[in-house]
Each structure stands twice: as structure tokens, then as C-alpha cells.
Amino acid sequence: MSLSFYDTLAREKRAFVPADPDRVTLYVCGVTVYSYAHIGNARPAVVFDLAFRLLRHIFGEDHVLYARNITDVDDKINQAALDQGVDISAITTKFAEIYQADVAALGCLPPTFEPRATAHIPQMTAMISALIERGHAYQADGHVLFDTQSFPDYGKLSGRSLDDLLAGARVEVADYKRHPADFVLWKPAKPGEPSWQSPFGAGRPGWHIECSAMIETVLGLPIDIHGGGHDLIFPHHENEIAQGRCAHDGADYARVWMHNGFLTQSAEKMSKSIGNIRTIHDLLAEAPGEALRWALLSAHYRAPLEWNPELIAQSKRALDRLYGVLQRWPAAPEAWPAQVPEAVLDALEDDLATPRALAELFALARIAETAPTEAEKLAASASLLAAGRLMGFFNQTPLAWFSGGSDADFTAKVEALISERAQARQSKNWAEADRIRAELTALNVEVLDSATGVSWRLKG
RNA sequence: GGCCUGAUGGCGGAGUGGUGACGCAGCGGACUGCAAAUCCGUCCACCCCGGUUCGAUUCCGGGUCAGGCCUCCA
Known part of the structure; x- marks a missing residue:
């Protein structure tokens, strides 16, 4: 089985071949750090951490570059800072650290880069200038807007046309926009808001431009894989493609687009605006991080996943079973490091088919318990350990797992x-x-x- | 209104044109002083209506229901 991923843009699963196997690039939209991240935010972190681990396994640890951004310019950050009477950096520093600790507890490796929006303002303004020069952006009423009608491919990722967007418009459209779908690249600062100097006046960047500027700065265009949550397809990623390509005369932006499905509660999307969220931080106080990781990987990443206490309990029991195997049949030093079994790799290489990969873990457990000779049992246990570790599990000894703190x-x-x-x-x-x-x-x-x-x- | 997903057993969740993954739970048995863990066996499903087919849960059409995006959102 060769590596393949479902590409949102192509709308099908395709063989994955990086532009340069010595330098595979992955970018994932991280979080806006204005409060505690919820477990729904953890799904892309865990899913793309798994992709990162798999790519490292295939192409070599030093040949994969993974960037996961931190958005530290945002209205909600400004509001939180205002509410608490502190500088925005106090908010963003605090919650960025909490986020990093939380996802680390979920078994996520540190990304190669964690670029922050505020550290890339000059790159953003340069990109906006390039868009204006090329006739893809215009200034109006103190704003700089992207001219969606100047980009014929606009809407291809999300499968909608500018006409669809006209017909489906549900919101008041600012009258300075040439087309309702035009989006802000730079907006003027309101009094008291953080702002930066720019050729277009003092202000701050729109949301979409940061990712494009950071991708170009940190990884270089085009990147191999761009990932994020399903809700980012439109408008965020659609707009990234538009500005990213137009700033470079139509050049490729991302070669594969991957999007994870939502966590739901009672079949409804988990979301801060709905209010039905569980923070990673709180959940980590109730269950081991590995159990939460297991829960997040128990369904295929593109499918919705119903999040509830029973899921966590089942995930913990599953790990109890496997850690029990590792405890009873500790992999002998000479059997370690073991090869990751083909069946597990096959599953993961097939668009990260984690349910199948987890089923293979149980198959290894069964072999470890039932093989006729001790050598075979230990070999199976070693394979289980190798496969689990590839997926970000078994980061502790069975003893530590079972005595749980x-x-x-x-x-x-x-x-x-x-x-x-x-x-x-x-x-x-x-x-x-x-x-x-x-x-x-x-x-x-x-x-x-x-x-x-x-x-x-x-x-x- | 526009665009788009999905509907599998008590639960989670794969997959497939014809021998019904995997896990949890349940039941029976082995093991055990008794348990637990482990092992063996076992019950339970493919939303509805048409169509294609020797045969559909799997393909096609229609319907119902649920959900997502179109506004910040993983």
C-alpha cells in the first residue's frame, strides 16, 4: 500500500507524492489563543500529529517540516484583554502555553515551527502590497480588500461560485465591498486597539492573511499538505488559496488539502458559540491524555465523532487491555526496536484509517496472548509497542499507566x-x-x- | 434560500455486490481457593420505498431523518 490522502480540493483520495521527499511540508491551522482550547480544537492537533509521525516514519525524521500556527491577533483576544484590564500579550502568552501543554499531554510532538501572527506583520503587509500591485486587492474606506472577482478559481475548494455566495448571502454586506465575498486583508484600528503601521495606514491584518504569510515565510510555497478543521474550508482556506496564489501570479499554493470532521455532542457540533464545549484542560484532569488521544483517533478523522463520557471510558479500557499485554509480555531488549507491522502501516497510509490501525493493535494483542511460544508472544508485544508508539501511544511504562499518578x-x-x-x-x-x-x-x-x-x- | 455530508448490532466504529472487521458491554465455559486478568464459545445490524442483479447493507433513483458550511469557529 502506498501513501494516500483524501484531498478536499480534488474530492477524492489520491496517492501522496511530496514535491521534494527530502523536504516534506505540512501546515495546520492551530488555535486562536484567547481562552482554554476545547477538545474539538484538539482533534486537528492529534490527527495531524499522527500525519506528521507517519510522514516522518516514511520520509525520515529530518525530512518533514510541520508548522502549526498560533493566532495572537483577534477581536476576541482584544476583548479578553479589555475585560481583564491587561495587555493582549498577557492573554496570548498564557493561553498559548496552556494550549501547548495540553496538546503535548495528548501525545502530540512539538511541531517544527509554531509561528505567531504578530511576528509576521511585515510579511503580511508585503503580501498585501503584492496583491494590490497585481490588481487583486483594493483599498476602500480604510480597508484593504481582496477582489474575489479577479480570481477565476475562487470557490473551487468549497465548491461554490461567487453567484452561489450572492444568492446565499445571509448577512449585511459592507457597502464598500465590490462583491459580497470580498474579504478583508487589512483593517483600520479602532481607538485603543493594538495596531501596526503599514503602507495602508495604522491597523491590523485580516484573519486569512496571516496563514498565507506564515506559510510562505516558514515553509515556502507551495506546501505539500495544508490541514485544518472542516469549518475552515470556507471561507478561511478558500481565501488563503485566493490570496496565496494571486500574490504569486497564480502559482501553486498547497498540493493537498486535508480537513478533519467535527466533534459532536448529541449530534451537534461542539463549538464555543453554542457553548457545548469541554476544554482539554478539564478533561485531562479526568482522564489520561493517552485515553483522550485514543478517543480522538477511534473514528476516522473525516467522520464526525460523538464525544461523551462513555467514549472516554471505553478508550481507557482499550488502553488497559493493551498495556496489560505489554506488562505481561514485556518486549525483550533484543526485540526492540521492532518493525511496525505492515498491516498497521497499510491502514495509516490509507488516508489515516485509524479505526483499522487500532483494530490491528488488538490483533497483535491477541497474538501476544495466544501464540504458542514465548518468543512469538514477546515478538508480537514488541510489534504492538512499535505500532502504538508510531501512533503516539505507550509513552509510559505499563506500571506507570496502571498506577496512574x-x-x-x-x-x-x-x-x-x-x-x-x-x-x-x-x-x-x-x-x-x-x-x-x-x-x-x-x-x-x-x-x-x-x-x-x-x-x-x-x-x- | 444556496452548497455539502451522513444514516451499520445495547454502545463506539470499520468494511464489503454473495463466507456479517475490531473494541466495549451481555451471556455460556475454561482457568482461579474465590475473584480479577487472560483464553474459548456465543447473542445482536446494515433508515424507508423503488430499480439494476442469480444475489445489495454495499451500485442507481426517490423519500425520510440528522448534521455541517454560507457570520467568529478545529
């Missing part, structure tokens, strides 16, 4: 009780053994007797 005192207490119980069992004092087990159960500890010894785990 227990402190030394607690562990010592549990070990002492288990030792007492072992003595009771040896003298066949079953009543005492069961009493001690009940005591452990009360501590939320589950005891697992086996031929080779006793282990324990915290119950979910």
Missing part, C-alpha cells in the same frame, strides 16, 4: 497490603486474604494474581 506513600501502602495478603494466601487463610483484597478494593486498587506473581492496577 499514585505517589510513593500510596504505592508503599498498596505493596504492604499485597505482601500481607500473599502471606495469608500462602497459609490458605482465604478469609484474611479476601479481607485484605476488600481493603485494597476500597482504595480503588484491583489485585491481579497470576502464576508468576501479583500485580495491581488502579481501577478506572
